Amino acid sequence: xxxxxxxxxxxxxxxxxGFILAEDEALKQYLSGMAVPTRPGETxxxxxxxxxxxxxxERTMKFPFITIDLLDVSPAFDLRTSDYLQDSVxxxxxxxxxxxxxxxxxxxxxxxxxxxxxxxxxxxVHCRSSLHDRYxxxxxMTDVFPPRPLWLGVDADNTWRRTELTNMAQSDIxxxxxxxxxxxxxxxxxxxxxAEIPQDVITQSWQVLRAYVNLYDxxxxxxxxxxxxxxADFDHADPPxxxxxxxxxxxxxxxx
Amino acid sequence: xxxxxxxxxxWLDAIERYVTGLQQDVMDAADAAVDVFRDELVDxxxxxxxxxxxxxxxxxxxxxxxxxxxxxxxxxxxxxEYLEFGDLHNPPDxxxxxxxxxxxxxxERLVSELASRRPxxxxxxx
Numbered sequence: 001x002x003x004x005x006x007x008x009x010x011x012x013x014x015x016x017x018g019f020i021l022a023e024d025e026a027l028k029q030y031l032s033g034m035a036v037p038t039r040p041g042e043t044x045x046x047x048x049x050x051x052x053x054x055x056x057x058e059r060t061m062k063f064p065f066i067t068i069d070l071l072d073v074s075p076a077f078d079l080r081t082s083d084y085l086q087d088s089v090x091x092x093x094x095x096x097x098x099x100x101x102x103x104x105x106x107x108x109x110x111x112x113x114x115x116x117x118x119x120x121x122x123x124x125v126h127c128r129s130s131l132h133d134r135y136x137x138x139x140x141m142t143d144v145f146p147p148r149p150l151w152l153g154v155d156a157d158n159t160w161r162r163t164e165l166t167n168m169a170q171s172d173i174x175x176x177x178x179x180x181x182x183x184x185x186x187x188x189x190x191x192x193x194x195a196e197i198p199q200d201v202i203t204q205s206w207q208v209l210r211a212y213v214n215l216y217d218x219x220x221x222x223x224x225x226x227x228x229x230x231x232a233d234f235d236h237a238d239p240p241x242x243x244x245x246x247x248x249x250x251x252x253x254x255x256x
Numbered sequence: 257x258x259x260x261x262x263x264x265x266x267w268l269d270a271i272e273r274y275v276t277g278l279q280q281d282v283m284d285a286a287d288a289a290v291d292v293f294r295d296e297l298v299d300x301x302x303x304x305x306x307x308x309x310x311x312x313x314x315x316x317x318x319x320x321x322x323x324x325x326x327x328x329x330x331x332x333x334x335x336x337e338y339l340e341f342g343d344l345h346n347p348p349d350x351x352x353x354x355x356x357x358x359x360x361x362x363x364e365r366l367v368s369e370l371a372s373r374r375p376x377x378x379x380x381x382x
Contacts, residue, residue: 054344069347072354118356122341122348167353171341188341190353 019197022156023119031066036132064127072120079116110203114196123189133185145189162194285369290316293362306339306349
């Protein structure tokens with residue numbers, strides 16, 4: 001029985017690190033920190049920058065670098081479950097959140113299932129030399145987006161997002177600048193990340209106080225499930241005769 | 257010498273007809289699913305302003321036994337690639353990689369087509 005709703009609190013628009021923002025930050029953090037050999041045989045390393053979309057034109061573009069584009073946010077209908085109320089004990093949010101109030105004595109908390117979504121990202125690697133291109137391609141295929149399920153840690157709520165590499169395409173382009181055309185090696189990785197929209201309205205519910213269960217004696221079970229015979233006074237008739245009369249009555253009802 | 261067990265020839269004929277029919281059913285269902293996939297993808301492309309001009313050029317064809325969906329013609333392919341992956345100045349406006357709902361619709365059509373096909377009937381068997 002639903003007793004009352006407990007609002008968790010208004011969304012914090014300033015500190016908001018929820019759906020999409022949390023995944024964006026996690027992906028950028030995951031891709032940051034890479035470096036490539038500046039030239040073949042040299043020990044000097046060049047850092048690989050990470051940007052959302054291309055850097056502003058005012059900024060000096062230092063190759064190689066990585067760009068992140070959010071292509072699509074679509075509901076994962078195949079992962080959705082019915083919107084029934086579920087025991088809050090089995091969900092991670094109440095155990096992780098410090099703002100969940102304790103239920104009143106004799107009451108429990110329930111929360112709706114989180115709503116699953118898929119975020120589709122395009123991660124592009126831009127290089128000016130074939131060495132960097134091949135080096136990073138090898139690193140991406142083996143370490144960054146390996147051909148197995150990848151779990152991306154999200155600091156915002158200290159959970160993990162299942163992530164899959166769905167496609168890799170080479171899309172080398174030519175950049176036209178004032179000094180002429182420059183070749184750019186570009187590799188495009190498409191990844192799909194599972195995320196959820198948390199449900200932040202908690203329902204306080206009564207705990208089960210009493211359960212009623214119908215019990216039947218095994219010997220009377222067959223009798224209980226027999227179709228009801230026509231009401232007639234067979235109390236004084238022999239059982240076989242009563243059964244035959246009932247069958248006849250049933251037949252007449254059916255034929256009519 | 258033990259007597260071998262015999263199978264009525266009509267049973268084998270019936271099974272052969274059934275398997276041949278199944279093969280045809282699968283091909284028909286696949287064709288229907290491909291049609292749904294293409295139609296829905298074209299509709300999806302028409303809903304994206306950057307893809308409207310290319311939408312009627314989207315085609316499906318078979319290549320080495322596999323279904324391929326895309327655009328044919330160098331101009332179309334070049335334009336579609338820039339839209340799909342973006343470039344230095346334009347962000348990607350992906351069509352093919354965000355068409356998951358189209359895939360699901362085609363899959364549903366395939367499953368429903370196959371589920372409504374022939375039950376097996378062999379002479380002499382219930």
